[in-house]
Structures are given as C-alpha cells and as structure tokens.
Amino acid sequence: MPETLSSTVRMPEAGLSPQTFWSRVRSRVFRPWMVKFCAGYIVLVCLIAIFVPFLATGTPYTCIIPAHHGMPLRRQYPLFRDLTTVSWVLLVVAAALAAQAGMVFLTRRLPPDLRRHRRRVWLAMMTAATVIATVLIVTLHHNQLDATDYRTMAAQGQITHAIFAPIPWGYASMEPLSKNLINKLPSQRHWLGTDGEGRDVLSRLLWSTRVAMGIGFISQFIALALGVLVGAMTGYFSGIVDILLMRLVEIVESVPTFFLILTFVAIYGRHIFYIMVILGVTGWTGYARLLRAEFLHLRQLDYVTAAEAAGLPLWRVLFRHILPNGITPVLVAAGFGLA
Template sequence: MTDAVVRDYPPAGAGPTPQSAAEAMAQARARAWSRQVLLALVRRTGARLGLAWIAVLVLVATFAPFIANSHPLYLVVDGVAGSPALAHLEPVDLVWLAGFALAVVLGLAPGRLWLRVAAWLGGVGLVAILAYAFVAPPVLTIYEQYRELEAEGRVERIVRAPIPYSAKDYLRDYGDTGIEAPLAAAGDGRRHWLGTEDNGADVAARMIHAARIALGIGFIATGIALVIGTLIGGLMGYFSGVVDIIGMRLVEIFEAIPTLFLLLTFVAFFGRSIYMMMIIIGITSWSGYARYVRAEFLKLREQDFVQAAVACGLPLPSILFRHMLPNGLAPLLVAASFGVASAILAEATLSFLGLGLVDDPSWGQMLNQAVQSSTFNWWLAVFPGGAIFLTVFAYNLVGEALRDAVDPHTQKAGAAR
C-alpha cells in the first residue's frame, strides 16, 4: 500500500499553483467569521464613511451635555467652586455615558461576542435602574442664572461648554430673540453658529441633543423588531407546516397595519412619548425580518450540518440559535441597517407632522418649525434636514457594504478594486 496515494497531494515547490494557494490560505491564522466580516467591511470606502458619520453621532449624543450646555462645566462663584453641568446631569445622560464607557471596555475585552453584548445590555440596564432611582437633578433649572452671575461680576472662574446653550434654553434673559440666522445675533455677546429657532433656542445645541433621539429610536425600534422577527421567523422556518402557515398569516396581518396611522392613534390617546414610538415602530416592522429569517431557515434546515446536528441529538435551542441563526444572520444584518434608517425617518416624519415630542428637540420637529414660519428660514431646514439625510445615507452605506461583506462572491470582487 503506497501511503502517498492516500493523502491529498502536498504542494510542490514549483510555481504558484492553485493548490499551493489553497494551502497558503489554510495556513493563514484562523479568523472568526465575525472578524472577517468586520475586516471586509472597513476595507470599503462607503462603509468607512458611513461608520465614521455614525461614530461622530454616537460621540456627540453621548457627550451632548458637555458639548452644548448652558450650565458651565466649571464655575467658581464667591469663592465656591463647583460644576453645575455635572450637578444637572439627568439619568438619561448617565445611561448614555455609562453605555459608552461599557462599550469601550467590553469592546477591548476578550471573550465571546454574544457574551459581551449580553454584559453590555445588563450593565446598561443596571445603570438605568440605579440612575432613575437615585439621581435627582434640580427640578427647576434656571439657565440664565450663570449669565446673570457673570453680569454681576461675581464669577471668578468659568469654563463653558463649546456651545454655551442648552437645548431648552430659550434665552429669556435676552428679551425677544426669536428666529435669528446663523451668526446674526444682535451684538450682545451671543454667538449662534447655526442660528436660533422660533423660541430663541440655539439650533446647534438642539441638533446635538436631538442626535440621541435619532440614534436611540433607530437602534431600539430595530432591536425590538429584530428580536420578534427572528423568533417568529425562526420557528416558522424550522418547523414549517402548521406553524409556518399560522406565522405567515400573522406576518400578513402585521404588514397590513399602517405604522404611521397606528402611531397617530396612540399619540392621540396616550400622549407623546419617545419610548412608545420606539415600541410601536418596533412591533410593526418585525414582519420583514421574520420573512428573511424564515426563508433562510427553510434553506438551512435541509443543509447537512443541521441534519447532522439533529442526528447528534442536540437540543432544539442549540440547533436554532447556534447552528442555524448565525448562518442565516447575513441578510438580517443588512435588512437591519436599512431598518435603522427607516425608523429614524418614521420618527422624523411624525415630528414633522407635529405629533412628535413637545419640548425635547428632534430633527423632524425642527424641520416642522422651518415650514411653520411665514418667512423661509433656511438654517432651520438645511441643518436638521442635512443631518437626517446624512444619517439615513450613512446607514444605507453601511447596509450596502455589509451585504457585500457577508457575500463571499462580492467579497472577492471588492478585493479586486
């Protein structure tokens, strides 16, 4: 028996043949799939631009109280030092900051991806509970007090945020400020880079604080939709038969519900709440994801490795979530990144229609102000509109790049460029 015959042929030294290339690939360090996709993603210019814009948004949203705030970051009055900005931090601010810090720490920590994601969710949840239970900033905020103190000459040292106005600081101490174009203030020491809106608040400050709503609604609404869609779609795809028929009817029912109309109804009955909006957008948009997951699972169910997992007697959750879901995730991720964009648009639409939040800033609501005035105030249209456009565009870019990155065929084509 010649044993050399048995094995796959070892590569000969001569020339870069296909075999030796395959061999070299096998020699390459083992890389997890998620890492490969990430690498393929950041190799694309479009994805880089999109991710950069989203990163800027995340930074701005997280550190909004330190970027745009009427409360000074550091203040010494009558010999007493303090940080009004820190004292006035709301529970929401703390949750954002904690979430960001945890994400950085866990991002660098070793371990399985899903474990780290779970740790992040748990940590943010814990911080949220603690923050809402124990953090109580002063109920009455008087934004003009610092400017008055300064005018009285009692301030010894003051460090202000780069944009020294809060989102809801209507500059009452300056009298009738109304709508002002960018950098057109009346020479009383104010400087509004992006102008002011109807009530006299600084547009830049409002836009910075509105970034939170844009990000939050996108991620949470899409997250809710993803979880529901994956569960229902996965069960439909795996069990097929009766489960599938019932599930598909459910999908059809939910697809027939007009999201905007439902939102209008709920706003009319229960008042305005950003969380309600997130939930409603989430539970009306899962049907698309369920369809994707179902199709993937129907395909995967027949795959040999799934059959082998069944034959090994593995329990159902393992088969569904360990052997099937990661393999069917690719189209889901792509759909999700487009879903984030459409959730942002849904909120903007609602706010534009005047059914969004009352006092809290949102990009859509600012657009609404732009059209309500008798004159056309271009800065109220251009800046929030531009932000919505760029954000939706960024998510679409990432989604498109993700679709290419998870598809091995286009991956090669991408490498060629």
C-alpha cells in the same frame, strides 16, 4: 500535490491564532470603504448622543463663586450636578462598552480558548456592574431643573473662571426676545442661526440625536427580536406552523402604523416610549420574511442535517448553526431601519 496545497492554503503564522468565524465575518463585512464610513457615522452620532450634555449646554463645567457676605470663595461644578438620570445611565453604558472594547483589544493575541474565556468573564462582570450602577442611579438620583442664567452671571461678575461648553446653549436655551434674535441667519454667536423662538438651531440639532438614536435603537431591537424569532420558526418548520405565522405577518402588515400611534397618543397621551414600542411591534415583518427565505435555503444544507443527526437541541440548530449564516440581509435591513 503538497506544493499545490501549500500554495492555496495559508497556515497561521507562529504566535498568531487562526481566525474565528465571527472575525472572518467582520473582516469581510467591513472591507468596503462605504461600510466603514457608514459604521463610523453611526458611531459618531452615538457618541454625540451620549456626550451632548458636555457639547451643547448653557451650564458651565465649573465656575468659582466669589466671596461675599462672609461666605468664602468656593468652586462649583454645575454641569455634573444637573446631569439627568438618562445622561448618567448613558455615561455608565459608554464606560462599560469602552472597557469591553479595551479587553477585546488586549486579549486579541491570546490563544482562542483563553481569549474567549477572559472575554466572557469580563463581559459578565461589566454587565453586572452596569446593571447595578443603573439601578442605583435610577433609584437614588433625582433630576434637578436649573434655570440659572450662568452666561449673564458670568458677564456681571457674579461667577468667575467659568468654563462653558463649545456650544454654550442648551436645547431650550434662548436669549431675551428684546434682542430680536428670532429666525436669525447663521452668525458667529449662533453657528446655524436661531429658530422661531430664539433658540440655537445647532444645539437643538445635537440634542435631537439622542431622541433619534433612542427611537431607532429601541424600536429596531424590538423588531429584530420578533422578526428573528418568527422568521426562524417559519423558515425551519413547514406546514401548519409556517401557514399560521405567515398569516400573522400579513395581519401585522395591514395595521397602519401612523394611525396606531395617533390612537395611542389620543388615549394615553404623548410619550416617546409609545412611539418606540409601536414602531418595533409593527416593524418586524420585513425581517421575518428575509430570515424565512434564508432559513428555507439553509435548512437543506448538509451541515444542518449533520447537526440534526448529532442530536443537537433545536435552539442550538436554529440560532447557533443556521442563524449566523443567514443573518446578513437582516442586519443590512436593520441598518436602513435604524437610519
């Protein structure tokens, strides 16, 4: 009997801590190569959305203005001066996420309790620093519209040693129409050609990732929050709670999202924030149905009964014990919703 147990149960090696629940979930979820590819693609698009001001812009990273009219030679950094508030906030968030990922990597071999404590403390510090930095940026930073044509200045010698981005065109940059660059095919100067107004297509494609990911993340966050809350309540409780909430789901599903967006645009004007909120407020019903089905099954299992018998609070039973085991189909659907 001991030999059978030793052959089936793998004990952790010396110096290595046993896997936690979430580490086992990650190892199973990311095992297929297609999942790894999709996750890598999403990360790549997010990185492009964050660092697109450094990839596609007509403003140089740095340049030198020659001495003239008694003014000394001086170096300037136009790109960093002209970054918008959104760009600075995204850079701060990216730095905080990178710091948190570094802490996770550095503490991976520590004992579970110490590892969990350090990660939580570091996460709290990074969250506080990110919030403070975001508030300061939004309060103190003012966007500047710089219409200077640095490429022409560099060609005429008005600036020297200018370092431009790999794609030296902004999302609205266009060359003079006299050059007849409207609807041009791909070339060495414009890798994907130009549109009907002479703007570089590749630059606009890269800049559009910021809009697409912004709409996707914010709308899906709202939809997930509402869907998880309603789905957990309808799946765990029965009777009048389930009936009322499911009728609410059916009412929301009957609302035409497209016409609702048109109505808000007609009344309040065009703003991307309205699209994010409306997509989130009307897109949570599918998540609620999926989670309700999972909760209806999981609430009958023994570990849920044991948690209830132990006198655990309702929120802990719902979101600590049942939700982690039933969230998988919701996350899959959220991935498609983000796309």
